[in-house]
Amino acid sequence: MDGAVSIAKCDVTFTVNDELRTVHVFPMARLLDVLRNELGLSGAKEGCGEGECGSCAVLMDGVLVNSCLVPVLQASDASIATIEGLAKDGQLHPVQQAFLACGGAQCGICTPGMILATVELLERIPAPTPDEICEGLSGNLCRCTGYMQIFKAVADAAQRIAPR
Amino acid sequence: MSDAEQPKIVGASVARKEGRDKVTGRARYVDDMTLPGMLHGGTVRSSIARGKIKSIRFGPHINWNEYVVVTAKDIPGKNCIALILDDQPCLADGAVNHPEEPAVLLAHADRHKLWKAIDAVSIEYDELPAIETIRESEEQREIIWGTNNTFKTFLMEKGDVEAVWAGAAHVVEGEYFTGAQEQLYIENNGMIAAFDARDGLTVWGSLQCPYYVHKAMMKLFALPEEKVRVVQMETGGAFGGKEEYPSMLAGHAGLLAMKSGQPVKMIYDRMEDMAATTKRHPSRTRHRTAVSAEGKILGGEIDFAIDGGAYATLSSVVLSRGTIHAGGAYHWPSVRIRGKAMATNTPPHGAFRGFGAPQSLFAMERHMDHIARVVGLSPAEIRRRNFLQPGQTTTTQQKVSDEVNLGYLLDRALEISDYDAKRERFAAETFSSTKKRGMGMAAFLHGAGFTGSGERYLDSVAGVEGCADGTVRVLVSSTEFGQGTNTVLCQIAAETLHIPYESVVIAQPDTTAVPNSGPTVASRTVMVVGKLVHSAALGLKQTLVAAGLPGEAYTAEQFRAACGTFVAARGALKSYARYQAPPDVYWDDEKYRGEAYATYAWAVYIAEVTVDLPTYSVEINDFVALQEVGKVLNPILGEGQIVGGVAQAIGYALYEKVVWDHGRMRNNQMTNYIMPTSSDLPPIRVYFEEFGNPHGAYGAKGIGELPMDGPAPAIMNAVEDATGMRCNTIPLLPEDLFAAMKANREERLAEVTGTQGP
Numbered sequence: 001m002d003g004a005v006s007i008a009k010c011d012v013t014f015t016v017n018d019e020l021r022t023v024h025v026f027p028m029a030r031l032l033d034v035l036r037n038e039l040g041l042s043g044a045k046e047g048c049g050e051g052e053c054g055s056c057a058v059l060m061d062g063v064l065v066n067s068c069l070v071p072v073l074q075a076s077d078a079s080i081a082t083i084e085g086l087a088k089d090g091q092l093h094p095v096q097q098a099f100l101a102c103g104g105a106q107c108g109i110c111t112p113g114m115i116l117a118t119v120e121l122l123e124r125i126p127a128p129t130p131d132e133i134c135e136g137l138s139g140n141l142c143r144c145t146g147y148m149q150i151f152k153a154v155a156d157a158a159q160r161i162a163p164r
Numbered sequence: 165m166s167d168a169e170q171p172k173i174v175g176a177s178v179a180r181k182e183g184r185d186k187v188t189g190r191a192r193y194v195d196d197m198t199l200p201g202m203l204h205g206g207t208v209r210s211s212i213a214r215g216k217i218k219s220i221r222f223g224p225h226i227n228w229n230e231y232v233v234v235t236a237k238d239i240p241g242k243n244c245i246a247l248i249l250d251d252q253p254c255l256a257d258g259a260v261n262h263p264e265e266p267a268v269l270l271a272h273a274d275r276h277k278l279w280k281a282i283d284a285v286s287i288e289y290d291e292l293p294a295i296e297t298i299r300e301s302e303e304q305r306e307i308i309w310g311t312n313n314t315f316k317t318f319l320m321e322k323g324d325v326e327a328v329w330a331g332a333a334h335v336v337e338g339e340y341f342t343g344a345q346e347q348l349y350i351e352n353n354g355m356i357a358a359f360d361a362r363d364g365l366t367v368w369g370s371l372q373c374p375y376y377v378h379k380a381m382m383k384l385f386a387l388p389e390e391k392v393r394v395v396q397m398e399t400g401g402a403f404g405g406k407e408e409y410p411s412m413l414a415g416h417a418g419l420l421a422m423k424s425g426q427p428v429k430m431i432y433d434r435m436e437d438m439a440a441t442t443k444r445h446p447s448r449t450r451h452r453t454a455v456s457a458e459g460k461i462l463g464g465e466i467d468f469a470i471d472g473g474a475y476a477t478l479s480s481v482v483l484s485r486g487t488i489h490a491g492g493a494y495h496w497p498s499v500r501i502r503g504k505a506m507a508t509n510t511p512p513h514g515a516f517r518g519f520g521a522p523q524s525l526f527a528m529e530r531h532m533d534h535i536a537r538v539v540g541l542s543p544a545e546i547r548r549r550n551f552l553q554p555g556q557t558t559t560t561q562q563k564v565s566d567e568v569n570l571g572y573l574l575d576r577a578l579e580i581s582d583y584d585a586k587r588e589r590f591a592a593e594t595f596s597s598t599k600k601r602g603m604g605m606a607a608f609l610h611g612a613g614f615t616g617s618g619e620r621y622l623d624s625v626a627g628v629e630g631c632a633d634g635t636v637r638v639l640v641s642s643t644e645f646g647q648g649t650n651t652v653l654c655q656i657a658a659e660t661l662h663i664p665y666e667s668v669v670i671a672q673p674d675t676t677a678v679p680n681s682g683p684t685v686a687s688r689t690v691m692v693v694g695k696l697v698h699s700a701a702l703g704l705k706q707t708l709v710a711a712g713l714p715g716e717a718y719t720a721e722q723f724r725a726a727c728g729t730f731v732a733a734r735g736a737l738k739s740y741a742r743y744q745a746p747p748d749v750y751w752d753d754e755k756y757r758g759e760a761y762a763t764y765a766w767a768v769y770i771a772e773v774t775v776d777l778p779t780y781s782v783e784i785n786d787f788v789a790l791q792e793v794g795k796v797l798n799p800i801l802g803e804g805q806i807v808g809g810v811a812q813a814i815g816y817a818l819y820e821k822v823v824w825d826h827g828r829m830r831n832n833q834m835t836n837y838i839m840p841t842s843s844d845l846p847p848i849r850v851y852f853e854e855f856g857n858p859h860g861a862y863g864a865k866g867i868g869e870l871p872m873d874g875p876a877p878a879i880m881n882a883v884e885d886a887t888g889m890r891c892n893t894i895p896l897l898p899e900d901l902f903a904a905m906k907a908n909r910e911e912r913l914a915e916v917t918g919t920q921g922p
Contacts, residue, residue, distance in 0.1 A: 042196035043189025045400070047350040048434040052834035055350055083189035096187040100179055103800040106808065107646030108186030109351040109400025115187060138843040141834070143348055143401050144646040146811030147842040149804055 014075045016041070017085025023072070031075050032056045032067040035082060043083035043112040047141070054140030057113035058082050064120040064139070083112035086119070094160035095119050095153075104153030106144035114140045118154050127158055174659040174862045177800035181650035181670060182398070194354040194370050194397040199427040202356070203232065204275045205420045206430070208268035208285040209440060210260035213294035213509040213827035214308065217258055220268060223284035231281055232424040234269040239419065241386030245411050245477075246379055251309075252475035252512065254384055254415045260289070261308065262474035262511045263828035264440040266412070271420040271428050294509035296827055298448055298471050301506035308474070309507035315472050316480035316505045318487045320756045322561055323498025328463030332454035336535045340451075340527035341893040342876075344471075344822040345444035345815070346829075347516050348839050349645075351400025353409060353441055354431040357417035364391025365418050370399045371410035373683035374641045378675045380411035381418060396673040399645035403812070404515030406645065407685055408478055409441045438832035442514025443822060445470040445482055445505075449490065449527030459539040461550050463498030466490045468524050472505040473512035479505040482513075484615055486520025488760050489873075491559035492528035493570055493609045494550040499559050510827040515685060517809065518872035521610055522816065529606040529877030530892055533884060543881060544583070547607050548574060560760045567855045568766050570607060573790055577605070577768040580851060581788040586772065587885065594886070598777040601785075602886025606878040607768045611761030612866025613688040616751035619743055619762075624682035626696035628657055628704050629671075630737035634724025636661060636704075638670045639738070640681040642693045646808075647868055648801035649689050655797055656694050656861050660701035663720050679740060687866025690797060691763075692743065694861030699741035707739060746859065762859040765866060767791035769810075769874035772846075773882040780898035780905070782818055782883055784846040791870060792853040795863035799852075802867060806850045809871025814846075815839045817876035821895045 013022040016039060023038045035041045035058070044067050047055035051066040058067045059081040086093040095118045098104065105111040114137065121128060121136035128136060133154045134147075142150060185191040208220075220235070222228055236243050236257035243257055244250040256267040268285055272278040294308075295301050301313040309315065329335060355369035364387050371377060374394040381392045394414070399406060413430055420428040432440070453464035468490050472479030487503035536546035551570035557563050578584060583603055590601040613619055627639035638657050644650040654668040661668075671678050681693045709715050713726040730737045751758040772786040789806050796802040819838045823830040831837045856863040880891050889904050896904075913919075 036196075041189075042192075045193070045351065046195070046433075047352075048834040050434070050833065050835060053350055087188055092184070092187065099187050100183045103177075103180070103804045105180065105183055105186045106648075106804055107349070107351070107399065107401040108182070108191050109193065109349075111186050112189045134843045138841045141350060141839060141841060143350055143403070143812070143839065144808045145804055146807035146809075146840075146848055147845060148807045148848055149800070150842070 012072050012076050014077060015079040017082060025072055027073040028071045030068055031070040031072050034072045035067060041082050041084050045109050045112065047109065052141070053110070054113045054117065055110050057116050057140060059116055059120060062120070062123065064117055081116070083115060086115065093119070095122070095157040098153040098157035098160055102153035102156050103149035104145065110140060110142045114142060114150060118157060121154065122158055122161060126162065128154065172659070173655050173665050174797050175795065177798055178651065178655060178665050180648065181654055182644065191398045193351055193400055194356055194368055195431045197356060197368060197397065199356065199358060202427040202429055203271040203273050203420070203424060204278050205269060205271040205417055205428045206278045206282045207266045207416060208270065208282055208287070210256060210263055210265040210267055210287065212260065212289055212291055213263050214261055215259070215289035215291040217256060217260065217267065218288040218290055221286045221288070223286065226281050226284045230272060230277070232271040232420050234419045234423050238423055239384060241384045244383065245415065246383040247376070247408055247411070247477055248480060249476040252477060254412065262509050263826065264511055266416065269416050269420050271424055294827055296508055296510070296824065298446070298469050298506050298508070301508050308509060313507045314504055315476045315507060316483050318483060318503040318756055320487060320501040320559060322496060322559055323463060325463050325465060325498045325500045328454040328498050332462055333457035334455045334538050336453045336455055336538050338451045338531045338534050339892065340449045340530055342447045342523045342526050343895055344446045344513065345516060345820050346438055346822060346837060347403040347405030347443070349401030349403060349405055352432040352434060352437040353406065353413050355410065355413040355417045356427060356429045357414065357421040358427040359418060359422040365422070366393040366395070367414040367418060368395045368397050369410055369414060370406055371396055372402045372406045372643050372645060372685060374643070374673050374675050375680045376408065376683055377411050377414045381414060384415045385418065392675070394675045396643050399643060402645040403517045404519065404685065405442060407515035407683065409514065434834060435832050438837065439829050440511060442512060444516035445472060445479065445513040445520065445523065447486070447523035449524055451527060451531045453531065453535060455535055455539055459541045459546050459549050461494060461496055463496060466499065466501045468501065468503045470505050470520065470523065471508050471510070471513060473508055473510045475512045477512040478515055479513065482515070482520040484520070486524040488560055488611065488615065489521040490524035490528060492525055493552055493607050493766065495552050495556045496559055501559060508827070510824065517812065518869045519686065521869065522813065522872045522876065525608050525873045526877045526894065529608065530880055533881045543605055544574060544578060551607070558760065561757050562759050566763055568792060570766060573766060573768045573792060573853060574607060576851070577770050577788055577790040580790065580849070581770040581772065581786065583770055590886070600775045600777065600886040601773065602882045602884070603770065603772055604878045604880065604882025604885055605768065605770045606874040606881065608873045609764040609766050610687065610866065610870040610873055611764050612691050613762055614686055615760055616758065617753060619692060620745045622682040622743065624693065624696060624743045625679035625740055626681045626693055626700050627679055627738055627740040628697065628700045630704055630708070630727040630730065632728050632731040634667060634727045636663065636668045638668065638697055639678045640693055640697065641673050641675070641678050642681045642689045643673050643684045647805060648798060649684065651801060652690050652797050653694060653697050656697050657701045659862070660698050661705055661723065662718065663723050667720065687868045687870070690864045691860035691866050694864060695859070696741045696743060698861045700739045703739035703741060704737065707737065763794070763857045763865050765791060765793045765870045767870055767874055769878045771875065771878040771882045773879060773886055775883060775886045780901040782896065782901065784814060784879060787846045787848045787875070788851070789848060789871060790851040790853065792855050793867045793870065794857035794860055794865035795854055796852050797862060797864050802852065803850045805867050806871045807848045810848045810875050811840055811845055813872050813875035814879065817879045817894050818896060819844070821897055
């Protein structure tokens with residue numbers, strides 16, 4: 001026996017990067033595992049498995065979530081955006097461009113989550129103050145950069161996105 | 165293109181080579197890779213610190229036929245992780261010497277079933293008393309390693325220490341402690357292995373040193389070198405934490421792959437990674453210093469001890485670097501430095517950025533403030549009077565050949581941080597406030613490359629290859645894990661060959677395809693390997709010139725055509741360069757005397773803090789990091805290295821505490837082992853001075869480890885400036901400051917009330 005309650009796999013349907021997908025999985029499977037193992041989207045990374053580090057962050061209906069803490073059933077009918085869907089037609093998103101230009105990525109493992117956190121932050125606050133940047137990214141841990149160049153990248157991305 | 169027209173590639177902040185893959189999520193880390201028929205591997209570990217294994221029981225309710233099971237008896241070669249001494253077993257065989265020691269390996273296609281099975285294996289022990297601290301190890305109540313619990317000792321002597329005490333105006337003593345620190349790369353350790361009888365063993369993993377793993381696998385599997393292949397995947401942070409441990413994990417995955425005949429993936433989760441893998445060595449340093457009335461150091465004794473954990477691993481080398489750096493950036497006319505690495509029943513401590521130097525330099529820089537107070541000089545003045553000058557000798561009696569001017573660095577750092585004015589203002593303003601503000605500094609050095617004869621023993625080789633389409637590939641086993649290896653080595657090759665940066669790529673580190681350019685450690689990659697890439701590129705250019713390429717002024721197009729012609733005619737165009745020791749380098753491995761490092765990086769760091777008395781919390785308000793690291797080959801990457809190192813060192817000083825419980829890390833989660841977040845850090849302001857270095861490629865020195873050395877003492881010096889509290893132990897969490905203040909108050913009360921007379 002796997003436990004007191006036997007739960008069967010079920011179909012779960014949601015949109016990933018503007019594409020409708022249906023997966024046949026256990027309802028309590030972590031969204032992170034479903035993205036990585038069922039859908040081959042390995043951009044979201046597992047750093048801690050307990051919602052501390054933000055490496056697995058994706059956008060669910062525009063809200064930044066740690067996909068290691070989201071049971072896949074909760075994502076039913078939601079719209080998920082992952083790092084793989086950010087660049088369009090080979091053209092990097094301004095946040096990606098800014099991270100490249102400012103040294104915002106070192107080892108790269110936190111980068112997908114950090115970039116999505118930045119996208120979400122700039123959606124909410126198009127021209128964040130330094131404190132709003134620090135606060136806005138405080139759910140995403142980076143061990144390499146000491147954050148300063150990430151802050152620069154966020155400010156730079158805001159400039160790139162701002163309508164001229 | 166001639167030199168005059170060529171935009172300088174070295175010195176420019178060109179984009180990170182693998183940056184595009186990283187920002188698009190396409191970069192492939194080991195956990196992103198899947199092989200057909202792949203199983204998942206897991207580890208059954210010891211639950212006690214020390215004992216004999218009586219039995220291993222495989223519980224009922226599990227169909228063990230579904231599982232691959234590996235124990236020590238399945239090891240075809242020697243049961244050890246080959247490194248320096250072969251004392252660490254790959255799998256415990258009859259005895260365990262630390263908690264979380266691997267004993268049994270399991271593999272299954274279903275990860276969930278694997279976890280259930282790991283829980284169903286139980287080990288019965290005859291438990292033995294364990295040693296948990298340096299002090300217990302010294303007391304030798306139990307002998308847990310060798311004949312005296314000592315992995316290694318060093319004795320360094322310069323001048324006549326016995327003669328200095330009589331003439332001293334002050335004899336200043338101090339004792340300083342540093343705790344363990346987890347590297348906390350965000351990507352946990354991981355490895356995939358495949359085995360077949362014809363090709364042997366292949367491992368793909370998150371690692372720093374492909375040839376360390378290669379050597380360890382040859383011994384563990386009793387295979388010849390051509391039957392072991394090690395491939396580095398994109399690596400999500402390392403900081404030393406993936407220097408030696410990957411050999412263990414590669415061995416485990418490899419044993420399961422060999423026994424099952426299927427590829428096996430082993431990815432640690434965070435809790436396993438933190439509990440079982442290496443950390444920074446805890447340390448204790450004792451200083452006894454003779455100082456003149458004018459504040460000149462006359463001489464002294466330094467005793468440096470580190471806790472190595474249960475097996476020797478790299479402790480002797482960590483001890484070596486810590487011992488050599490123990491005297492700091494100062495001139496010691498006479499000194500005796502003793503170093504020792506002691507065994508305890510904790511998982512072995514290992515490489516972590518700075519490698520012994522952050523520990524001994526913490527002590528030195530706290531001690532300098534102590535000396536300043538005793539002598540009655542300012543922290544800046546005591547340092548200025550004792551700084552090493554060019555032409556003087558270090559504690560290893562190496563003549564300082566760098567054109568370093570530490571007094572100038574100090575002046576610059578004081579000015580940038582507005583040190584004097586702020587210190588004065590804080591003293592006045594915070595007298596009656598519960599928010600105490602203070603300024604603290606650290607001045608220090610860090611030797612670049614392997615110590616002494618180390619680079620000669622490594623005998624590194626690097627290569628460059630010209631391809632038919634004019635692309636140049638850099639061939640090294642030096643790995644990228646965020647620091648910028650790929651980018652900077654490509655910059656050096658492009659600059660040397662006068663071709664665009666975009667025309668140079670770096671080969672994936674794979675022991676069947678790249679030469680051994682040595683381990684990616686010790687701040688050696690840009691300086692030592694970069695120089696080899698430079699030489700190899702010069703060799704490639706000479707070959708092409710001999711084959712008809714115009715010697716001095718050629719275009720990128722002419723270069724491409726020359727590569728194409730050469731490859732068509734001869735099959736391949738490769739050039740290699742081997743390390744050559746500078747002719748005047750002298751090093752005595754016995755007496756630990758001579759040229760310890762080809763060159764040093766120098767720095768002065770200044771921290772400004774606020775201590776909030778009601779909450780006992782320390783906030784850093786400003787941090788100035790000024791250093792001389794030779795030529796900075798890529799300013800954005802260089803600054804990234806310094807800021808990242810300072811941030812880790814702030815964690816070391818104020819946040820990151822490993823809580824030990826009978827040799828086991830208790831807080832092995834990111835929820836209770838706290839590293840700095842984006843809202844915990846001050847502005848970290850980075851400044852470079854460039855004096856140059858003849859030993860490194862284009863004048864570069866090592867840079868990666870330096871920023872780990874200075875912040876902790878600078879912060880603790882600032883805390884003392886703010887509060888008067890002498891905090892000589894890190895990390896200093898609010899509860900530690902609370903305890904220190906309470907102890908201090910009780911001490912003074914006792915003095916006043918006479919309850920504790922002499």
